[in-house]
Amino acid sequence: MTHPIPAFGLGTFRLKDQVVIDSVRNGLDLGYRLIDTAQIYGNEAEVGQAIAESGVPRAELFITTKIWTDNLAGDKLVASLKDSLVKLRTDHVDLTLIHWPSPGGAVPVAEFMGALAEAKAQGLTRLIGVSNFNIALLREAISAVGASEIATNQIELHPYLQNRKLVTFAHSQGIHTTSYMTLAYGQVLKDPVVKDIARELGATAAQVVLAWAMQLGHAVIPSSTKRENLQSNLLSTRLRLSDDQMARIAALDKGGRMVNPEGLAPVWD
Template structure:
């Protein structure tokens, strides 16, 4: 299977462009699932404090025997840990659960605008990076006004913004803002979380058939060719293998444009919470 390409971040570090996300993977299944992902060839694991499965990720890392520098591990700061010195306490707890001295990427999980403390949280992440507790820092679910405010306040742009992104909901205002500032986009829910018939959409089905791939592989390829970082979730080994087998073909410009056209107007394609409503 071809090696996963890496993407250069604006801080000079590199991140594997495809990884394994453990959102909603039960704690009791996480070590097995992550171990299988590592066996299959994944080297980028995305977790979060709120997922409740950092210990399982850590156990899989320890059992794998893989050198630390071959792995890219992301976790996230939860919404009730933004104030005061809480971000430092939170990352210390995550590192203990993961069994690591440093994560590769630490994210502010949601901006929680009603609390109005995400600027402080971001400033704290800058300090955590400078202290060596994380190599890179970024945000998740931040809209353009949130992004502009944290950059104006600190002078530091996030390395990534992890957002809901799939063909029906492409958040082009954010992706364009990010492209102009060398901020990488990470797509969560890249397959629409199964909440609409993405695989039955004609452009996706046609692209899959043309390349002898599954609809899921065609959509993941669309993300990769957009330059996005993507980490689909599965707890089945055969699906883990399928999701990683996306580097031996390319969609044509016409196929890419046809999938682009699946965008729903006015944000109607969103399948999860609006960032202004998560607090």
């Protein structure tokens, strides 16, 4: 069975205004069909504009957004998602994620997961999931709505931070992993091991790392403002690494976390 979440998509983190419009327009033109945004990115309206102007039929697209922590309360979540839909110019998104767990546990997991399930029941989103959850939080989310309802956990994951314990637990529950920051802000592109494998495959370092993550079964959502990079990244979907090449990248793990915002991040596994 193919997973309901496409393996390859376009991220829009840190992209604003005309920059995000151009990135999404170029991505859709090149063949990207998953677009990942979030309430806190402040670009949902621009993403919606780019999608509307692209002429790509809505049925061909997979749109993901994420609920910000200010909107996690049971009486706020559904209304905030409806606001997002207006900005995105669509009557539903394909996937809605809890962006970060509630700071200090202010809103219980059962409350916001229940509200997210209600959003799905209302047809506002096809799938629901979480982002930046550790094992303990995933267990709570599973208790609230059932593992089969949680489509993915979107986490920082790259060769320097492979999160095997968390991924293994999620996998054991049938929960898919989406990798963000797959290129580690570009740091892994300079890695000698990655560069060697790129030479062996006649590929770019970025293509190698994206293909590595997809070959592990993860979805990836790299972003770029340059059309040529968007086009190049897309070619990673055709690349296959050998078992030896996969093992060499596996050996690069050093717990190198880059995203750990104080007050937001849980205690990582």
